[in-house]
Amino acid sequence: PAEGQRDFVRQIIRDDLASGKHHAIRTRFPPEPNGYLHIGHAKAICLNFGIAAEFTGWCNLRLDDTNPGKEDPEFVEGIKDDVRWLGYDWHDLRHASDYFEVFYDAAVKLIRDGHAYVDDLNADEMREYRGTLTSPGRNSPHRERSVEANLDLFRRMREGEFADGAKTLRAKIDMTSGNINMRDPAIYRIRKIAHQNTGDAWPIYPMYDYAHCLSDALEGITHSLCTLEFEDHRPLYDWFVDKVDLVNHPELWQHLREGGFKTEPAKPRQIEFSRLNLSYCITSKRKLAQLVNEGLVDGWDDPRMNTLRGLRRRGFTPGGIRLLIERLGVSKQNSVIDYAIFENCVREDLDTSAPRRMAVLDPLKLVITNLPEDHEESLVFSNHPKDESFGTRNVPFSRELWIEREDFAEVPPKGFHRLKPEGEVRLRGVGIVKCEELIKDAAGNVIELRCTLDLESRQGMPGADRKVKGTIHWVSARHGVATEVRIYDRLFNVAAPDDESDGKSWIEHINPEAKRVVQAWLEPAAAVAAPEQRFQFERLGYFVADRIEHRADKPVFNRTVTLRDTWAK
Ligand code: ATP
Ligand code: MG
Ligand code: MG
Secondary structure, eight states, X not given: OOOSOOOHHHHHHHHHHHTTSOSSOEEEEOOOSSSOOBHHHHHHXXXXXXXXXXXXXXXXXXXXXXXXXXXXHHHHHHHHHHHHHXXXXXXXXXXXXGGHHHHHHXXXXXXXXXXXXEEOOOHHHHHHXXXXXXXXXXXXXXXXXXHHHHHHHHHHHHTTOSOTTSOEEEEOSOTTOSSGGGSSOEEEEEOOOXXXXXXXXXXXXXXXXXXXXXXHHHHTOXXXXXXXXXXXXXXXXXXXXXXXOGXXXXXXXXXXXXXXXXXXXXXXXXXXXXXXXXXXXXXXXXHHHHHHHTTSSSSTTOTTSOBHHHHHHHTOOHHHHHHHHHHHOOOSOOOEEOHHHHHHHHHHHHHHHOOEEOEESSEEEEEETTSOTTOEEEEEEESOTTOGGGOEEEEEEESEEEEEGGGBOSSOOTTXXXXXXXXXXXXXXXEEEEEEEEEEOTXXXXXXXXXXXXXXXXXXXXXXXXXXXXXXXXXXXXXXXXXXXXEEOOSBSSXXXXXXXXXXXGGGGBXXXXXXXXXXXXXXXHHTOXXXXXXXXXXXXXXXXXXXXXXXTBOEEEEEEOSSOOOXX
């Protein structure tokens, strides 16, 4: 067994292997294809796929598609894509709907064994009969139907004879149980609605609590990892697994094998862990869908979204996301993680993996008056200050440059170490320049700085080591490539947008400044990037060439994250 992470889930697995309870570990990641995956799902993905890899087992990707109407094949493709992007691959790709026949036959078995009945109560009546946390429920008047009557009614439910909601197949457990989930929960309800995989074949659909555990058992899942809100459902999970007993009833699933599924049922164990909650984020597919549907963002992959596609387009790395999940560990403690921790993980990953380039986002012209008009040089810059394997590149240098407007101050505040009238600054990789003259427009705005370059301070010259306080970056005006850069910030301007105790809906906390578009200048070696290539633009942050819209002749970059945590609130 792997060393490394030591959390309670991995400890259970180590114990199960040591005791011989299991010889191989099998997990699954079971998203419902009713939206794209978000950062919360990354935790479940890393846990399930990670454990399978560490303990030389396997992990299935199972689309939990038992809820027709909300599910869409577009989301299935998106989910597959996102899991692969995070760096994982599945053993088998399954759909819960692959097992609809098994679920049906298993329900017939439950009826035969006296463990299920068809109820005629409608939804409201059923709720009323169910009781509350403090009062027991009551038996439905239809609870004591004969096995024959139940078999007949259930067959007719399947044949489409009854209207939606007219009948329900329920488990016969205990209407007085202290656990409401055990008060005769529904197994099948009638819904005459087309399904993305099975079309109109079924007018009845299995409930999540029934379909999920049987899917786990069918696939031979040993450890079924899920989030804490399912803790109270565990007795029901075990009840269905035990009563259906797929391991000892091959007649229920033999046909799957004949159809090509490598099915080897086992008795799974459900283990719950706490959800990942991040400040400044929404991790509910329903709300993320609302942002998209109401046009509050540009789509599921909008770089402001904390969907995996959004984070990807923003330039976040799979390595940074995996690092976050690893750092946070796995426990049963619910908490909200500070978004800054996430950004730091991404910075850490990008610091080692992103080559450096120069870009100017808010340009101010700087002219070096003591160089000839047609002066042109190619300077050699290293691509990474800490890693020589990144190699070097040529950066064109000429008499007219763009510098960052905020690197100059006509009236400098105290402690300002960049450029000011009569002041000196080092131009990165060039030498020291002195600001001799300001050119202003009619409105009095500075539009150009006229400077002299101390030729003795250039590389290889005796004055190259002369000390000057600031160093600023630049782009040669003649060679710079005009580029659209999108400056992204957090989508919400409060840490807990979901907290509605202030009387405000989460929608009202959207940060209107979360997207800003600027026209920037890039050195040529940045502009030729491939889509999705990531760089550190020196002193500015990490940026990515937009994976959809960037082209070498019309570059588009997104800011992933600043170099330091500058988010004051
Ligand atoms: P939503 O409420 O946004 O629809 P969900 O939990 O219903 O999310 P599923 O598609 O059913 O979404 O989730 C697939 C798996 O991912 C489940 O096992 C679920 O427990 C897990 N998961 C979902 N959200 C989180 C989260 N925030 N942290 C950890 N695991 C999560
Ligand atoms: Mg859901
Ligand atoms: Mg949910």
